[in-house]
Amino acid sequence: MTPASPAKVPATGFALPAPAKLNLLLHITGRRADGYHDLQTLFVLLDHGDTLHFRPHDALTLTCDRPDPPVDEHNLVLRAARLLQQATGCRQGAALHLEKRLPAGGGVGGGSSDAATALLGLNHLWGLDLSLDRLAALGLQLGADVPVFVHGRNAWAEGVGERLQAVDLPPQWFLVVNPGVAVSTARIFSDGELTRHTPAITLPASLGAATFEALLNQGHNDCEAVARRLFPPVDQALEWLQREAGNARMTGTGACCFARLAGAQAARDLQRRLPENWTAFVARSTELSPLHEALATLRAKEHPGPASYDDAT
Ligand SMILES: C[C@@](CO)(OP(=O)(O)O)[C@H](O)COP(=O)(O)OP(=O)(O)OC[C@H]1O[C@@H](n2ccc(N)nc2=O)[C@H](O)[C@@H]1O
Numbered sequence: 001m002t003p004a005s006p007a008k009v010p011a012t013g014f015a016l017p018a019p020a021k022l023n024l025l026l027h028i029t030g031r032r033a034d035g036y037h038d039l040q041t042l043f044v045l046l047d048h049g050d051t052l053h054f055r056p057h058d059a060l061t062l063t064c065d066r067p068d069p070p071v072d073e074h075n076l077v078l079r080a081a082r083l084l085q086q087a088t089g090c091r092q093g094a095a096l097h098l099e100k101r102l103p104a105g106g107g108v109g110g111g112s113s114d115a116a117t118a119l120l121g122l123n124h125l126w127g128l129d130l131s132l133d134r135l136a137a138l139g140l141q142l143g144a145d146v147p148v149f150v151h152g153r154n155a156w157a158e159g160v161g162e163r164l165q166a167v168d169l170p171p172q173w174f175l176v177v178n179p180g181v182a183v184s185t186a187r188i189f190s191d192g193e194l195t196r197h198t199p200a201i202t203l204p205a206s207l208g209a210a211t212f213e214a215l216l217n218q219g220h221n222d223c224e225a226v227a228r229r230l231f232p233p234v235d236q237a238l239e240w241l242q243r244e245a246g247n248a249r250m251t252g253t254g255a256c257c258f259a260r261l262a263g264a265q266a267a268r269d270l271q272r273r274l275p276e277n278w279t280a281f282v283a284r285s286t287e288l289s290p291l292h293e294a295l296a297t298l299r300a301k302e303h304p305g306p307a308s309y310d311d312a313t
């Protein structure tokens with residue numbers, strides 16, 4: 001690969017967000033020959049998540065403010081960094097530090113989002129200029145959810161989540177409850193009682209407020225029944241949210257569950273009534289990922305003048 005032009009490589013460090021996602025609905029429409037499941041899902045990106053710090057450094061290192069997840073070679077941040085080095089032949093290093101806020105195995109995509117932030121942040125730090133499509137294809141090798149975080153738009157997803165169609169959604173407020181258990185995605189997908197043949201639906205041509213509500217009412221999460229059975233705290237969280245707010249749903253393969261609220265105040269009021277031993281966060285869905293917003297700000301600071309970079313495509 002062509003070495004990066006030194007003028008484009010940032011001399012100092014920076015920090016970028018790794019936002020959470022919710023699956024507002026998740027339908028399993030079939031099982032493929034390779035054992036993976038075909039899905040239809042509606043992803044929204046939230047204004048709450050982890051933060052990844054980047055600093056130029058000789059070697060590639062990762063630290064974390066918490067013991068979990070371990071900062072070993074399995075960590076998705078390091079795996080993303082190594083994949084990017086391999087794909088481009090880049091030999092630069094970086095000192096990475098992860099501020100972990102999202103629960104692992106929570107269905108809010110923390111690991112996948114960390115990986116996407118590592119890909120975009122190192123692409124910037126190392127001056128690689130890879131397109132979002134290229135970064136998303138690399139990300140897909142790390143996990144089915146990485147591409148949506150790379151593209152940074154709320155999206156309707158099909159296939160295993162890699163066929164993405166960006167959608168404009170009205171902003172929403174959520175209370176996201178973490179029932180305190182980690183759910184293995186593989187465990188849910190291998191369960192004998194999982195519903196695997198929900199008929200595929202057609203995404204409405206435009207998602208105004210009324211069609212959006214109709215889509216959500218028509219939708220559900222096929223993983224919920226299995227997660228409720230295997231993990232009683234998930235069942236309890238869904239019951240509590242349904243009683244208190246209505247419209248309770250699980251995200252991804254669990255464990256987190258959420259309800260949509262009328263606004264920030266309603267979400268915070270409900271959070272104050274949360275039963276002891278559970279944690280929860282209030283978040284708003286964003287049109288453009290906080291990661292992409294932060295990258296645009298960073299570029300504007302480093303290279304004042306008209307924007308020319310293609311990352312927002
Ligand atoms: C189903 C979703 C919805 O967002 O659940 P969450 O993980 O977010 O809860 C994701 O697409 C998950 O994506 P991700 O967490 O990246 O899963 P992967 O690491 O790719 O897959 C873990 C394992 O789950 C199974 N798997 C995953 C995705 C899929 N469409 N079909 C599957 O059967 C496979 O056994 C795979 O080995």
Ligand SMILES: Nc1ncnc2c1ncn2[C@@H]1O[C@H](COP(=O)(O)OP(=O)(O)O)[C@@H](O)[C@H]1O
Nearest residue numbers: 069075076104105106107108109110111112114
């Ligand atoms: N940086 C990371 N943050 C969170 N989990 C990670 C990370 N790197 C690897 N993992 C592993 O990925 C798995 C899935 O984590 P995560 O993406 O947070 O869950 P989910 O897909 O349910 O939202 C966890 O079991 C964890 O061990």
